[in-house]
Amino acid sequence: MIEVDGSFGEGGGQILRSSVAFSALTGKPVRISKIRAGRTNPGLMPQHLKALEAALQLCNGEATGLEAGSMEVCFTPGDIMGGRLDVDVGTAGSVTLVLQCILPIALHADGRVELELSGGTDVNWSPSADYFHHAFKPLMERMGCEVEFDVLERGFYPRGGGRISVRVRPWKNRRLLDLMEPGELLGVDVYSVASDQLRERDVAGRQVKGFLKMVSPHHDVSGIHREYVGSQSVGSSFTAVAVCENSVKGVCTLGERGIKAEDVGGKAADTLLSELANPGPLDVHMVDQIMPYIALAGGRIRSSALSGHARANLEVARIFGYPLRFEEGAIFNDVHH
Template sequence: MNNKEKMIELDGAIGEGGGQILRSALTLSMITGQAFRINNIRANRPKPGLMRQHLVAVQAAAQICNAEIGDAGIGAQLLEFVPQKIKGGDYQFAIGSAGSCTLVLQTVLPALLFADKESNIRISGGTHNPMAPPVQFLQRAYGKVLEKMGASIDIQLKRFGFYPAGGGEVLAQIQPCSQLRQISLMERGERESAFAESFIAGVAANVAKRELECVGNGMGWDESQLLVRGLPAEQGPGNVLLLTLEYQHVTEVFCAFGEKMLRAEAVAKNAIQQARHYLASGAAVGEYLADQLMLPMALAGGGKFTTSQISEHAKTNAAVIKKFLPVDISFAENGSCHTCTISNQ
């Protein structure tokens, strides 16, 4: 491959050692034009190397910027990625399993903001599984922040895809954005709405009712805030409980999944605990949104936010971002929450 001597070298075993290292590297490589080599891909996972969803993310990124990727395949722990210019247009990617559509979309979406024209992406696979953010998180939480930064995106969930069957479908329309705006998310602002949704497909209706009853009791919400969302049985079996908190400046989405041998009350308790932790912190954004905000803020040249928790995932992501962009990313404790500051060097 060309430009090997200029490649950014990454160790996939650093920090939490998961797929986020690869995904952030792909995004930033596409945008900056810098080639990279990554060893020890997902070294800290039970099944190291590229899984199906990671390989599709690599292939999607390569197609969008006509990159050289060598012999990338399932289980590979080494990847070299040499990008060319980002091309907008119509793209279709099939994961072929319950592998996450949202993680593939999060890999290519920021890059397509820097494309030469509008892009339309169709991704099929898993839309709701415990190891990835649900589509509603991208629509309501991540998407709201990107729009504040000047991006114009539209994400549509066409069909749910639960683990292990998959079969879901997500569409995204992305307009070019020459420069993202710097923003500061230090406070949530006034609460505008709060509601819970229990989505069920091929699962008894009383599961949703029990989950929502627990949420009502645990959060002090009334019936108008507790919504059963029945889905066609062929999209299941599956169950996901979503708690959405909409504020003036930010929206947060917390989720918990129904599983075999797991009581509906336990699912509800999981979601309630996440929401309560966020509420008690007083922070603007929760742990998972914090992880995803650093990259677009770094692309904007700076930004600042308060968060309920700085995860190992976030620290690892910050280390990767700093390999590609001339930014400083600092974390500071601020009473019951933390402050993350991104600034140009």
Template sequence: MDAKQFVEIDGSYLEGGGQALRNALSLSCILGKPVRVVKIRANRPNPGLSRQHLHGLNLLRDITNADVVGNYLLSSTVEFTPGTIVDNTYRVETHTAASITLIYQMALPVLLFAGRSSRLIVCGGTNVDFAPPVEYMQDVLLPNLRHFGASFDLKVQRYGFYPRGQGRCQLDVEPVAKLNPGKLVAFGNIKSVSGVAYCAGRLPVNIAIDMQQSAQREIHRMWPSQKCNIEPIKHSRQKAYYDGAGILMTVNTTADVVLGASALGKKRIDGHLLGLEVSCQLGGYIREKVCVDNYMQDQLIIYMSLAVGRSTMRTGKLTNHTRTAINVAEQMTGVKFDVATEPDGQMLVSCQGLGHLNKLI
């Protein structure tokens, strides 16, 4: 193929991780544009395609019957020429603790533009470092996507933690005719603060209880009259084979804002410290009255760029992940993002979406 037909994306830009690759390939599939991604994960200790990114790349190849060059481990350049998005049941077996949610992050926007409903079953890690935990996808991403008229159903059949993985999830996606513009600018009033503190394997339930009590105590210290309901859970052997622990907290407001904060236990887990860390992070979002948390920013960029109309989100300081996502979206779609700093330091991010329509339904 003539090199001029490819949109070339620099994978070393800013964040220099997998974000540029994920978003470029997703938009390539949706728009039918061939893309070349160079310097893949150039800023990581082991540059090039990791196993996780390779699984996601090959999944999108299968979904669109794409022609691919460079889909091998540690490849630094990939050329991807998509065909038509095909609705189907797809399965990915990573055989590692590779993040299930990051694989879903690549495929979900694509399957929203399929002709009929699709199912994606992935085995790997549900709760691992450097990736959103599966609870975040269920409790924070889902309500945020509803602002764009999109939805999904995610079932956790088994939880999987580092290093063994062996988690299993099922994602069901109904296609959309178009994406509505998202308006996430008004915080409203707090409706609820809730969460889940979990542990699994040989770890005692006391770890989950420590996370719960510490997080609730900190919320009550900051807002004495605010109820905070965190459920401590010890996953059964059937739900999780191996050791793991973590906590997710969310705040829901009267303006349909949903913000989340999470932490994952590692060696020598201190449940009290984890609970304190997450409640302080969530408390910061509440005090600042942002409408999109730091980990949701970058995930919404692709939907904003494709929507029919002008989308706006009020958030905190932009992460490098978000700036990378904006850079890729602007190159792939031709839209222009506007970023303004408010007097209180909040960032207002907006764009007139491409207005992409699903031609398969």
């Protein structure tokens, strides 16, 4: 059984998600200890439990330690099967973080997998649904993945209640991802979403105005998407995607009580301008999200520095025997699995 120290690096949930995914893909049982030891509330949280339970269903596996607050989990995978799976992450638990765990597994099923996840679609400390759809998914498609994605309902903090639908076909035609330069900036697309309760205050429109004020003098904002949605909680989100010749860079921010809508868009603008000034081809969060796929299919990505999540993914890939490495300002995998 492979042993993974969950306190590695920042000691967060990324080590758990990646370890379970690689366990299912390699067929190697894993014991993850000291889970989330680096957090103020260590151990398994409800959204981690839901991700593990979904992974177990996808790969017909067995596990011990599946309870809230557990600091150790033993995960034994079985065969990955196609079919339909409904995952209720609960309240505003992040559906995109659960996807980070189960999507690589679903891509290796023996047939089509249909997923419906309910919970938070636009919540703190996780990629927004629009970031997944318009920034992450295009990179997956370049690597040969066939994934369909729809937001059925939006879920904001604290009640959540959002729903996404994801359809995944077996990943048969793997293509390496070679991203060393972003290339020319072709345009910027923005996705501003707010709950219906915020329509009269034009929150979605004001978020766009705050973004354009900072970005328009420097770059062409080619696509502006404003949307008001029904939601169980009042909330808003703003996602911007810079489409480059060779890659994409995305950022997402959330509306908060007491923060002007214009400042929500302005914060996204400030972050995106910083990312565009960085010569690397991907934003800092995309690097860690795409790394498991580089481990599986091969490729290289230029990156001046690694986030805590990226370091966790690099370590877990190494433990499971994938030749992923970081040297001379780039992440490499020369061997295809």
